[in-house]
Amino acid sequence: MTTKATRDPARVARQSGALRRVMLAMVLLAGAGLACGARAESVLKDISYQAMPGGRVDLTLKFSGGVPAPKIFTTDNPPRIAVDLADTQVGLAKRRVEIGTGATSSVTAVSAGGRTRVVVDLFHSSSYSTRVEGDSLVMSIANGMTGAAAAGGAAYSDPSKMIASATASVGNIDFRRGSNGSGEVVVSFEGNGASADMHREGDRVIVDFSNVKLPEKLAQRLDVNDFATPVSAVVTRPRPNGARMEIATHGVIEPSAYQTGNQYVVEIAPKKTEEQQGVLGKVEEPKFSGSRVTFNFQDIPTRSVLQLLADVSNLNIVASDSVGGSVTLRLVNVPWDQALAVVLRAKNLDMRKTGNVIWVAPQTEIAQYEQNLANARMQAEQAQPLVTDYIPISYGKAADIAKLLTQKSLQSNSAGAGGATGNRGFLSARGSVSYDDRTNTLLVSDIPEKIREIRALVAVLDKPVQQVLIESRIVIATDSFARDLGAKFGVSGFKTQPSGQLLSTGATINDTASLTNSIAAQQAVINQNNLNAAYAAQQGTTPPQPTLPPAITFPGGLNVNLPASPAAGSFGLAILGSNYLLDLELSAMQTEGRGEVISSPRVITANQQEAVIKQGQEIGYVTFQNAGGAAGAGTATVQFKDAVLQLKVTPTITADNRVYLQINVKKDALAGFVNNPGGGQVPQIDTREINTSVLVDNGQTVVLGGIYEVSKQENLTKVPGLGDIPGLGVLFRNKSRTNTKAELLIFVTPKILSENMK
Numbered sequence: 001m002t003t004k005a006t007r008d009p010a011r012v013a014r015q016s017g018a019l020r021r022v023m024l025a026m027v028l029l030a031g032a033g034l035a036c037g038a039r040a041e042s043v044l045k046d047i048s049y050q051a052m053p054g055g056r057v058d059l060t061l062k063f064s065g066g067v068p069a070p071k072i073f074t075t076d077n078p079p080r081i082a083v084d085l086a087d088t089q090v091g092l093a094k095r096r097v098e099i100g101t102g103a104t105s106s107v108t109a110v111s112a113g114g115r116t117r118v119v120v121d122l123f124h125s126s127s128y129s130t131r132v133e134g135d136s137l138v139m140s141i142a143n144g145m146t147g148a149a150a151a152g153g154a155a156y157s158d159p160s161k162m163i164a165s166a167t168a169s170v171g172n173i174d175f176r177r178g179s180n181g182s183g184e185v186v187v188s189f190e191g192n193g194a195s196a197d198m199h200r201e202g203d204r205v206i207v208d209f210s211n212v213k214l215p216e217k218l219a220q221r222l223d224v225n226d227f228a229t230p231v232s233a234v235v236t237r238p239r240p241n242g243a244r245m246e247i248a249t250h251g252v253i254e255p256s257a258y259q260t261g262n263q264y265v266v267e268i269a270p271k272k273t274e275e276q277q278g279v280l281g282k283v284e285e286p287k288f289s290g291s292r293v294t295f296n297f298q299d300i301p302t303r304s305v306l307q308l309l310a311d312v313s314n315l316n317i318v319a320s321d322s323v324g325g326s327v328t329l330r331l332v333n334v335p336w337d338q339a340l341a342v343v344l345r346a347k348n349l350d351m352r353k354t355g356n357v358i359w360v361a362p363q364t365e366i367a368q369y370e371q372n373l374a375n376a377r378m379q380a381e382q383a384q385p386l387v388t389d390y391i392p393i394s395y396g397k398a399a400d401i402a403k404l405l406t407q408k409s410l411q412s413n414s415a416g417a418g419g420a421t422g423n424r425g426f427l428s429a430r431g432s433v434s435y436d437d438r439t440n441t442l443l444v445s446d447i448p449e450k451i452r453e454i455r456a457l458v459a460v461l462d463k464p465v466q467q468v469l470i471e472s473r474i475v476i477a478t479d480s481f482a483r484d485l486g487a488k489f490g491v492s493g494f495k496t497q498p499s500g501q502l503l504s505t506g507a508t509i510n511d512t513a514s515l516t517n518s519i520a521a522q523q524a525v526i527n528q529n530n531l532n533a534a535y536a537a538q539q540g541t542t543p544p545q546p547t548l549p550p551a552i553t554f555p556g557g558l559n560v561n562l563p564a565s566p567a568a569g570s571f572g573l574a575i576l577g578s579n580y581l582l583d584l585e586l587s588a589m590q591t592e593g594r595g596e597v598i599s600s601p602r603v604i605t606a607n608q609q610e611a612v613i614k615q616g617q618e619i620g621y622v623t624f625q626n627a628g629g630a631a632g633a634g635t636a637t638v639q640f641k642d643a644v645l646q647l648k649v650t651p652t653i654t655a656d657n658r659v660y661l662q663i664n665v666k667k668d669a670l671a672g673f674v675n676n677p678g679g680g681q682v683p684q685i686d687t688r689e690i691n692t693s694v695l696v697d698n699g700q701t702v703v704l705g706g707i708y709e710v711s712k713q714e715n716l717t718k719v720p721g722l723g724d725i726p727g728l729g730v731l732f733r734n735k736s737r738t739n740t741k742a743e744l745l746i747f748v749t750p751k752i753l754s755e756n757m758k
Contacts, residue, residue: 041065042088044116047097047107054197054208055102055143061118062136063088070130070137076304078311079122081141088116102126102143103294124295143197143294168194169213170243171262173236175224182269183229185247189262192298196264198257198332205247205255207266214243231268258342259296259330288335295331295339302327305343306360312336320361323349381428384447391442391455395464398435398442404461405433405444405454426454465606468651468659469751474667474688476597479741486564486734488585562717562734563587584731599667601647604753608652616644619670622680641683643668651750657698659750664691665704690746698752707744713737 046062061083071084090111098106103126108119120141127142168191176184187196187209195210214236222234233248245266249255252271257264293312297305302325310317313336327346331339344351350363361369393401405426427433431446433454444454532544563570567587575582605611618640625635648664667688673681690705718724718733725732 042068042085043091044085044088044109044118045091047092047109047118049097049099049101049104049107051101052140057099057102057104057141057143059099059104059107059120059139059141060133060136061139064091064135067132067135067137072130074125076125078308079125081120081122081128081139083118083120083137083139085116085118087114089114090116102141104141123293124297126296167211167213168192170209170215170218173218173222173234173245175222175227175231175234177227177229178267178269180269181229182267183224183227183231184268185231185234185245185266187245187264187266189264194264195296196257196259196330196332198255198266200255203249205249205253205266205268207245207247207257208239208242209245210242212242214238219243229268230270256334256338257330257332258334258339259328262328264330286338286341288338288341290335290337292333293331293336293339294333295329297330298328299326300329301325302343302347302349305329306340309336309340309343310358313340314356316357318357318359320359320365322362322365323347323360381447381449382430384449386430386445387448387451388443388445389451389455391444391458393440393442393458393462396462398440399437401458401461402433402435402442405457426450426457465609466653467604467606467753468653469602469604469753470611470647470649470651470661470663471602471749471751472600472647472663472665473745473747474597474599474601474645474665475743475745475747476595476667476688477741477743477745478593478595479739480591480593481739482589482591482737484564484567484589484734484736485730486562486567486587487560487731488563488583488587489560489731490581490583492581560719560722560732562719562732564589564734564736599645601645601665603647603649605649605651608650610648610650612646612648614644614646614666616642616646616668617670618642619683619685621673621682623676623682624680636680641685643670643683643685653752654695657752658695659698659752660693660695661748661750662693663704663748665689665746665748688744694748696748696750698750701747701749704746704748706746707742709740709742711738711740713739 042063042065044061045064046060048060048062050058050060052058068085068088071086072081073084074081088111090109092109095110096106096108100106103123105121105123107121110117110119120139122141129140131138131140168189171188171190172186174186174188176186178184189212194212197208197210199206219236219238221236223232224234225232230249230251230253231247232250235246235248237244237246247266247268249268254269254271255266256269257266259265290313295305295308302323303319305327306317306319306323325347327343329339329343331342334342340351343349344360348363349360350366351358351360352366353359359366428446428450431444431450433445434443435441436443442454442458444451446454536542536544563585564587566589568589568591570585570587572583572585574584601613601615603611603613619642620638620640623637623639625637644666645668646664646666648666650662652660652662654660669686671684671686674684676682688707692704694702694704696702715736716733717735718729722731723729723733
């Protein structure tokens with residue numbers, strides 16, 4: 001069946017009439033435009049502004065040719081004030097002026113068809129008033145909305161009418177301590193129309209309330225030092241048509257304010273340092289970094305607030321159909337993301353961000369959505385087929401990695417019979433893993449997604465362990481000095497008495513007897529030689545070789561015997577007279593010694609693996625048990641003691657490429673043997689050892705420790721009295737001096753061996 005369109009004569013007539021009316025209107029508008037262009041007499045020459053107290057901005061539009069009658073209208077989304085000026089042209093060098101003060105963001109002037117529009121961009125909806133001053137139009141833009149303007153978004157040209165439209169009263173002023181140590185001043189209002197302006201003056205936060213009444217009982221001072229917050233006192237006083245609140249603070253603070261419902265809250269929080277924000281074990285407060293905004297809304301739809309936040313943040317906000325209701329907000333100089341968090345918390349909403357899109361929905365709806373996603377993901381895992389993969393392990397042990405992959409599962413299963421069966425470590429609920437020791441290979445059976453995750457995990461874990469070269473030096477330095485000065489000195493005299501006795505002075509009795517015997521022996525030998533020579537002459541034979549008489553030993557006369565022992569050199573002087581003997585011998589010894597013993601053990605080990613290297617000897621010795629008893633000599637036992645140089649170290653490479661060392665260095669040496677009362681000798685060991693932990697930079701040499709010993713000794717042996725005679729006393733004394741120094745230093749140098757090091 002075919003339907004054919006027919007033309008309705010009445011309809012055609014109506015369309016023709018409408019077309020004629022549109023054409024006529026266009027002709028009239030074109031004529032009006034030409035007429036307006038011809039009548040344009042005013043020119044906008046300059047736009048300037050002045051910041052006033054309380055965040056108010058006075059915007060001045062200067063004209064030439066008279067001030068035209070403005071037509072003004074406002075928009076709430078986005079917040080703007082538009083001023084239309086008929087028969088006006090733009091004569092500005094710069095059509096846009098940035099302001100950024102109070103509620104005013106910027107102002108822009110555009111012109112078309114002989115008409116000029118001035119658009120004032122606002123941070124939030126605000127009231128305004130206009131007046132004419134000479135050839136200028138002055139617009140006063142308030143910092144916030146009051147009265148009915150705040151509720152309905154209408155603009156008033158007379159602020160006095162706006163103030164008179166509604167008046168609120170302060171119902172209560174309360175103070176409380178926040179969870180993060182902040183102080184919160186809560187002001188409750190009765191009625192609508194209250195406006196607040198907060199600013200800082202030194203260590204005080206000032207809040208000016210306008211269009212409110214302050215009851216006499218609330219005009220008081222609150223001392224809040226006991227709350228342990230940055231706030232010490234809150235003082236509230238009445239003012240004409242309002243009130244002023246002064247909040248005394250101390251320390252570095254971050255003030256903020258917001259209004260919800262009929263409450264205005266001023267929060268004074270301590271500013272946290274970077275160290276305080278990074279303390280482990282504490283839950284960090286949310287950090288907000290968005291651009292700061294100021295909002296003042298009463299009973300504004302929640303969806304409109306979200307749209308306003310989307311414009312400020314340049315993000316896409318998608319609100320669920322179940323998001324509704326209204327909210328009353330007054331936020332002063334807060335980040336936009338904090339404002340969003342306040343709105344979400346006030347309306348039990350939550351958000352999820354993906355890229356530059358934010359989805360806002362009730363908390364229960366988001367929780368249910370995520371639960372559905374989790375259930376769908378689990379069902380998808382249950383439906384996927386299992387695959388088997390073989391993962392070779394190069395540097396670690398397959399058994400250790402298999403234990404790591406199933407560790408959570410083992411812990412959960414050991415918690416009890418009703419343990420979490422869904423917790424399978426890094427495996428899915430149906431996955432399993434085993435290993436082959438011979439080929440060091442993992443055998444994994446799981447869904448493909450888990451197989452990929454395990455391969456990525458093994459690629460991270462199965463890496464060669466870094467190695468560390470540890471070089472140590474043990475330096476033992478000794479320095480010794482000894483000096484010994486001594487003398488032998490004696491004076492003696494002797495003579496023979498007429499009776500044949502020998503008289504000696506200075507010699508001992510034994511020395512005199514020896515001398516007498518020596519003289520008698522000499523005389524006897526001489527007499528015998530003379531008789532032998534006479535007999536040989538009578539017989540005509542060769543006389544025998546005469547016998548030499550024994551040497552005569554004179555008394556030594558060493559009254560002082562204090563030589564240097566052992567003496568490196570001596571000087572002697574003797575004077576022998578007819579009846580006296582003088583002996584003098586000076587001896588001296590000086591010894592200097594310097595020695596160094598340097599031991600340098602070094603070892604390479606893997607990260608976090610202990611290494612030990614040692615060199616030395618085992619000294620054997622014999623001991624006897626039950627010696628001297630009934631068993632006779634006793635039972636002999638051979639034992640050993642170590643005298644070794646040993647380095648034991650465990651390195652740990654830190655994340656910043658330094659080395660933490662747990663190190664033990666020992667240097668033992670045999671000092672000698674000690675006699676054992678039961679028989680045999682026991683070795684005596686000189687021990688030098690250090691056991692410490694130290695954090696060292698890669699390649700840095702540090703001194704682990706040292707011992708410095710100094711020994712000084714002086715000995716003086718002298719003849720009492722004579723040894724104290726100045727000058728001459730050196731012949732009657734022996735003086736020795738000994739100095740020894742010993743120093744032990746232990747150095748260590750760790751070096752991380754890189755893969756490309758040869």
